[in-house]
Amino acid sequence: MTQRTSPGHRVRELTTAVSGGIGESPVRPDGTLKVRGEFAYSSDLWHEDMLWGATLRSPHPYARILAVDITEAVRMPGVYAVMTHEDVPGANIYGLEHADQPVLAVDVVRYQGEPVALVAADHPETAQRAAKRIRVEYEVLDPVTDMVAAAKGEGPALHPDGNVVRYLRIRKGEVEATADVMVVGEYEVGMQDQAFLGPESGLAVPAEDGGVDLYVATQWLHVDQRQVAHALGLPLEKVRLTLAGVGGAFGGREDLSMQVHACMLALRTGRPVKMVYNREESFFGHVHRHPAKIYYEHGATRDGDLVYVRAKIYLDGGAYASSTPAVVANAATLGAGPYKVDNVAIDCWGVYTNNPPCGAMRGFGAVQAAFGYESQMDRLAERLGMDPVEFRMRNAIAEGDTMPTGQRIDSPAPVAELLRRVRDLPLPPERRGRVDIRELPGGVSNTTHGEGVVRGVGYGVGIKNICFSEGFDDYSTARLRLQVIGGEPTAMIHTAAAEVGQGLVTVKQQIVRTELGVERVTVHPMDTSVGNGGSTSASRQTYVTGGAVRKACHTVRDRVLRMAAHRLGVPQEGLSLAGGKVVDARGAALADLAEVLGEEVVEATEEYRHRPTYRVDAERGQGDAHVQYGFAAHRAVVDVDVELGLVRVVQLDCAQDVGRAINPQAVLGQIHGGSAQGLGLAVMEEIQVVGGKVRNPSFTDYLIPTILDMPPMTVDVLELADPHAPYGLRGVGEPPTISSTPAIVAAIRAATGRALHRVPVRPEHITGT
Amino acid sequence: MDFLRPGSWAEALEAKAALPDAVPIAGGTDVMVEINFDHRRPPALLDLNRVAELAEWSERDGRVRLGAGVPYARIIAELGDRLPGLAMASRTVGSPQIRNRGTVGGNLGAASPAGDSHPVLLATDADVEVASTRGVRMVPAVEFYRGVKRNALEPDELVAAVHLDVARGPQQFAKVGTRNAMVIAVCAFGLALHPDRGRVGTGIGSAAPTPRRATEAEEFLAAELADTGLWESRGPLAESVRRRFGELVARAASPIDDVRATAAYRRHALSVLARRTLGWVWDQYREGGWSACA
Numbered sequence A: 001m002t003q004r005t006s007p008g009h010r011v012r013e014l015t016t017a018v019s020g021g022i023g024e025s026p027v028r029p030d031g032t033l034k035v036r037g038e039f040a041y042s043s044d045l046w047h048e049d050m051l052w053g054a055t056l057r058s059p060h061p062y063a064r065i066l067a068v069d070i071t072e073a074v075r076m077p078g079v080y081a082v083m084t085h086e087d088v089p090g091a092n093i094y095g096l097e098h099a100d101q102p103v104l105a106v107d108v109v110r111y112q113g114e115p116v117a118l119v120a121a122d123h124p125e126t127a128q129r130a131a132k133r134i135r136v137e138y139e140v141l142d143p144v145t146d147m148v149a150a151a152k153g154e155g156p157a158l159h160p161d162g163n164v165v166r167y168l169r170i171r172k173g174e175v176e177a178t179a180d181v182m183v184v185g186e187y188e189v190g191m192q193d194q195a196f197l198g199p200e201s202g203l204a205v206p207a208e209d210g211g212v213d214l215y216v217a218t219q220w221l222h223v224d225q226r227q228v229a230h231a232l233g234l235p236l237e238k239v240r241l242t243l244a245g246v247g248g249a250f251g252g253r254e255d256l257s258m259q260v261h262a263c264m265l266a267l268r269t270g271r272p273v274k275m276v277y278n279r280e281e282s283f284f285g286h287v288h289r290h291p292a293k294i295y296y297e298h299g300a301t302r303d304g305d306l307v308y309v310r311a312k313i314y315l316d317g318g319a320y321a322s323s324t325p326a327v328v329a330n331a332a333t334l335g336a337g338p339y340k341v342d343n344v345a346i347d348c349w350g351v352y353t354n355n356p357p358c359g360a361m362r363g364f365g366a367v368q369a370a371f372g373y374e375s376q377m378d379r380l381a382e383r384l385g386m387d388p389v390e391f392r393m394r395n396a397i398a399e400g401d402t403m404p405t406g407q408r409i410d411s412p413a414p415v416a417e418l419l420r421r422v423r424d425l426p427l428p429p430e431r432r433g434r435v436d437i438r439e440l441p442g443g444v445s446n447t448t449h450g451e452g453v454v455r456g457v458g459y460g461v462g463i464k465n466i467c468f469s470e471g472f473d474d475y476s477t478a479r480l481r482l483q484v485i486g487g488e489p490t491a492m493i494h495t496a497a498a499e500v501g502q503g504l505v506t507v508k509q510q511i512v513r514t515e516l517g518v519e520r521v522t523v524h525p526m527d528t529s530v531g532n533g534g535s536t537s538a539s540r541q542t543y544v545t546g547g548a549v550r551k552a553c554h555t556v557r558d559r560v561l562r563m564a565a566h567r568l569g570v571p572q573e574g575l576s577l578a579g580g581k582v583v584d585a586r587g588a589a590l591a592d593l594a595e596v597l598g599e600e601v602v603e604a605t606e607e608y609r610h611r612p613t614y615r616v617d618a619e620r621g622q623g624d625a626h627v628q629y630g631f632a633a634h635r636a637v638v639d640v641d642v643e644l645g646l647v648r649v650v651q652l653d654c655a656q657d658v659g660r661a662i663n664p665q666a667v668l669g670q671i672h673g674g675s676a677q678g679l680g681l682a683v684m685e686e687i688q689v690v691g692g693k694v695r696n697p698s699f700t701d702y703l704i705p706t707i708l709d710m711p712p713m714t715v716d717v718l719e720l721a722d723p724h725a726p727y728g729l730r731g732v733g734e735p736p737t738i739s740s741t742p743a744i745v746a747a748i749r750a751a752t753g754r755a756l757h758r759v760p761v762r763p764e765h766i767t768g769t
Numbered sequence B: 001m002d003f004l005r006p007g008s009w010a011e012a013l014e015a016k017a018a019l020p021d022a023v024p025i026a027g028g029t030d031v032m033v034e035i036n037f038d039h040r041r042p043p044a045l046l047d048l049n050r051v052a053e054l055a056e057w058s059e060r061d062g063r064v065r066l067g068a069g070v071p072y073a074r075i076i077a078e079l080g081d082r083l084p085g086l087a088m089a090s091r092t093v094g095s096p097q098i099r100n101r102g103t104v105g106g107n108l109g110a111a112s113p114a115g116d117s118h119p120v121l122l123a124t125d126a127d128v129e130v131a132s133t134r135g136v137r138m139v140p141a142v143e144f145y146r147g148v149k150r151n152a153l154e155p156d157e158l159v160a161a162v163h164l165d166v167a168r169g170p171q172q173f174a175k176v177g178t179r180n181a182m183v184i185a186v187c188a189f190g191l192a193l194h195p196d197r198g199r200v201g202t203g204i205g206s207a208a209p210t211p212r213r214a215t216e217a218e219e220f221l222a223a224e225l226a227d228t229g230l231w232e233s234r235g236p237l238a239e240s241v242r243r244r245f246g247e248l249v250a251r252a253a254s255p256i257d258d259v260r261a262t263a264a265y266r267r268h269a270l271s272v273l274a275r276r277t278l279g280w281v282w283d284q285y286r287e288g289g290w291s292a293c294a
């Protein structure tokens, strides 16, 4: 089934007697509040008697700390605590995959912005000022800034095991394969930021049992809990986390920011402590997308069949490992793209440098590789004299084919179909006569009335692994309680899976409505009093937490039906729940669910795991590393002012297979948002780093697309069920980010004839000045 | 920090004289950013929003007196016909929220080389009306910008208004930024034809330590138009003239490499903007009912 939808248009389909079940787009429980500006984000938290925390950060990318003097800061009126690494109660080291990052720097700082000391005061400005009065004596060192040199082992080692965080090699078929036609290319991806609108923030409240309650905006409560407890030297049960209102995440909240710091200050002062980064600090307070240098060589037959792909991919992880190992895995295993190719040799390095730490961001690893391989596909098509879409379709991977890792694709992979669909969508009309300047590059800035404007069309397609890979025990937990409240059967769903704006709260309600036939479903606040929900990343929550919710529903339903069978004196076989009733096999209502439940509270907690994955082997990178693959294709139409190098994306259309659209409106939201983030990387978003220092830590100079930069989209949603996934669904959030960037750059190339080997494309790259 | 709220212009001037370190605040779109980032912590803020006459404009003898506190949104809505260049520049400022609050007085107070009103004020030979308890003086825009974020105001002075001629010839403003809205200028250019005086006015933004005129370009074009009788004949302008004009404008800039663009790009882009805007004003001049008195 396909749905061709444009923004605002929503598809309705009734699957159950109760409304608001799966396949519909019910109103989000937090929607009205957010639109009205009444939603409480983590930065709005408040507690009587609370203090404010502030962080002193290193101004240097690489330096030895010779001395820290806190005397003057401590003396300031209104200051309650000043803490350094000596005050970290537990282990002063943490990390998502490798514990390599100090809570507070000890004798060396490895990036500009690394936390060195903390202050708690009765006013946020007092805390900031006191932090500035802490004297730190540094011996500034020469920073390591070149990722390729770091991969080669040049320069000082920043960590005990050297500067290579992970090296991964993929080998399939003949390493020395040759072909009729080959193209070699070098590509570069700049450092993108998640640029979430809600800065890092939270509130730590000391508890009577010596523990702490932390309210925080995060992507993964349980991984925070584990790291915070470790750093505080407390048992897990004494560190309790509750999700506060999250203002966007995109990967940037997977690592810790102020979590341990606020808890340390709260435990030390015995007072609640709130911390909120301002926008500038936020740019130093979270990891970014790995910049990449990529070398590709592609070979094809004269007829247009891919023969080989060889690549060397370098990813700059910055000062600490964060998710670098997983980013390397994605870039390497997906480095040949969604194409059938028998001979693959990919080498991928993720390295330490003194640049800002990089970690998770929407589509990680896959985004960088896709810019490279899609650029190569266009160049190959041109060399072969083939249409770029035809060439891609001819080589598109499909269900039953094997990836460079040897993993067989065992669910729909409609890559050619997605390309065909975006290609066949109507093109926007040509500009004619006088045009409203808002429709031209530059908009109301009035840089052109049509002079120098050339239109270009480009395509991109991408592949992403969905869920956690490489043998990770990836699961989620759901607790479901069903009881009669006010005469109506009411379900309460409780998980620890973070709602970061994507709409999981709605999806959970929809699943419960569909499975239990109960209209009224409340969502319990997300916290660590229920089991791990896993990370809100890797496009996985609807899949994994959705799976757990469904499983909990089934357990509860079985118990209720057993009760009903017993009460009604009928066999349980054939009974089901629908529309608030117990119905028999013919659909006849036998009893009200409320009656059957009576005073009973039926509760179940279930864990859901997707099928296992495996690490790839060290020699040839072979193995079933991934759970599921997601695909999206884009067609971009751009107008470029070739004299000024200004770009306006005129239309950006997308086709994506989502397996099953649990919430069609949320699916469109993800595709629009992901495409916009890809547009940002294509033409404007970059944290500029020189000598390890960030030059543009503000929204004045870190530009993200506005509504006048993002064009209307036609989105074509395919629903080809994956038999291995709950409801057949396929993760949605990341694929559209991946293909949008190369499609836009291809369109700019078509308009300008420039090679454009780097994103974001800057005006200078187009004008050559 | 004290917060002073004078209810009249006289009170405002007295407050500024009494406390020269007090920072005036109009729309607050520059001031509040600096305060929020703790880049600046003045002893007092002098709120000008209660001074009603600052938010007024009037026209007399072909000249508009634009109160320092008239927000961009009103310039666009109310003065597009009289001050087309300034209205075009206003349209490029920030977002609707910023245009509702931000003012030309604030733009002059901040005196950023990237302020969008400056190129137009230069091109139109505007005067800045500056006042203190000591009196009022008129500072030509070209003398107002004194260095990066420095202007000609004495510590006790405030900007009362700017004075601009009602347009007697076509005007254009164009700005390059790497986003299609809400963007600080990478470089900007303002151009005004003054056929009544046989003069060409220019203003360059974001490509030198201060906004500045491209004097050589102005003179070249004015001479070219006069010598060839084009003011009267309104014939087409040779491509070579437009190119030369573009080159001279680019040459007048002294841009730097920074996070927004390279110096070379800025020069190149200025030459393109100058050439294009000249084409547009000349087309407007040829079509429009502007009179030439040369």
Ligand SMILES: Cc1cc2nc3c(=O)[nH]c(=O)nc-3n(C[C@H](O)[C@H](O)[C@H](O)COP(=O)(O)OP(=O)(O)OC[C@H]3O[C@@H](n4cnc5c(N)ncnc54)[C@H](O)[C@@H]3O)c2cc1C
Pocket (backbone or CB within 6 Å): B023, B024, B025, B026, B027, B028, B029, B030, B031, B032, B033, B048, B068, B069, B092, B093, B094, B095, B098, B101, B102, B103, B104, B105, B106, B107, B108, B109, B110, B114, B115, B116, B117, B157, B158, B159, B160, B182, B183, B184, B185
């Ligand atoms: C998101 C955003 C986008 C922006 N985009 C643009 C843009 O595109 N183009 C642009 O040019 N600017 C832009 N700005 C900057 C700002 O909006 C402008 O400079 C605006 O003109 C400032 O006007 P204001 O009334 O808000 O000034 P305020 O912030 O109130 O004051 C600015 C300065 O002028 C002084 N001042 C104000 N009034 C007077 C007076 N009467 N006499 C003496 N001194 C005075 C103040 O003390 C201060 O130093 C942007 C700002 C933001 C926050």
